Amino acid sequence: MSDASPPRVADYDRVADGYDHRYSFLRYDGVRETLFEFLGTDRPRTLEVGCGTGYWMRAAADRASLLVGMDVSARMLAKAREHGGDARVVRARSEDLPWPGASFDRIVCVNALHHFSDRARFFAEARRVLRPGGALLSVGKDPHAERDEWWVYEYFPETVALDRARFAQARILRGELARAGFDWAESFEADRIEALQPATAALSDGTIDPAFTSQLTLLTPDEFDRGVERLRAANAAAGGALQLITDFRLYAVVGRLAPAS
């Protein structure tokens, strides 16, 4: 037996309240463009798996004839519902989609795939509920690429190994899509998220909080506290002028089904 501790699973009921904070200062323009291009202009019937607070559902609302969001976190869904409108949001697990076959034209996962406990089963389920000619888009980090710089990894170093265990490389995902029965799979860089934040402000405005990002939620309280101490010490050493660097890429993986013959 290895000495590995059991896998850590992010509790999104804890993240719900602070989650949208990220969208207030990071732009995600590349993700938005990728999403819009993926949906196209035919207003496809669209499912977002791991819809969270519904941020991307609201962005996509006018581009889909029918839009359904799904998440396992009841509190995330309550947030998504607060925004009202015609949004349909369902509490379900990604490994067991509660719809009959051939229900959707497009399935979207934004920063969500790394939370699914059985990716192969999710891909098989996605394949099942897609119509001929349908497609799945997943956007997420690839911490294996080692091209990224992120203050979360720097000051909370335990998060690096956790993320490498959670996020798969794009080429692995393409292979898994093929095995699930997708006819064609591609991947590309969708966005580069860059930001500088003064550490002093971040320490007081809710950024340095387990609710900000699931990486911090996964840490033990001790690991989290040690990270905050590291950050405070670095900020003090910099005379309170420390800047937190965010510079990471998001990759899109797309699986497509052949149109009906």
Added chain:
Amino acid sequence: MPSRVLPFRHSATANPEARPPVRVLIVDDEAEMRQYVDRIMRDAGYETALAADGEQAIGLSSREPPFELLITDEMMPRIPGHQLARYMRERYLDIKVLYLTGFRDVLFKEKGSLWADEAFLDKPCTPDGLLEAVSLLMFGTVDGRKPERSES
């Protein structure tokens, strides 16, 4: 007593293209109301199933082939009509909803506004009023026919 025969224009199968009858789930905690709506719908050629509350409706839906239309009361014990409708729309993506309620103020206090593919009708209603509302919701016309393709 022979069942009442409604004018042909209300028939659910009066479409030029022969199609199977529209499947309707009728939910009301009042048995008389349920049966009244059921008789009108069946006479007009719709295929119906009945439930006395939201829980029954959800159970029935999970066992039966999908329904295309939900006709539901709003004020029911445990699960109000708008919550039942929300659940059904999330699981059965193509279902349409007709609220049949004597308490439209309660419905709109809860819901704010109707969504796409939803309509409401005040209770009590006449057979013609019910069938016209259903036809408008299902086919976009009051006479049970699919709308003519317009020149555009």
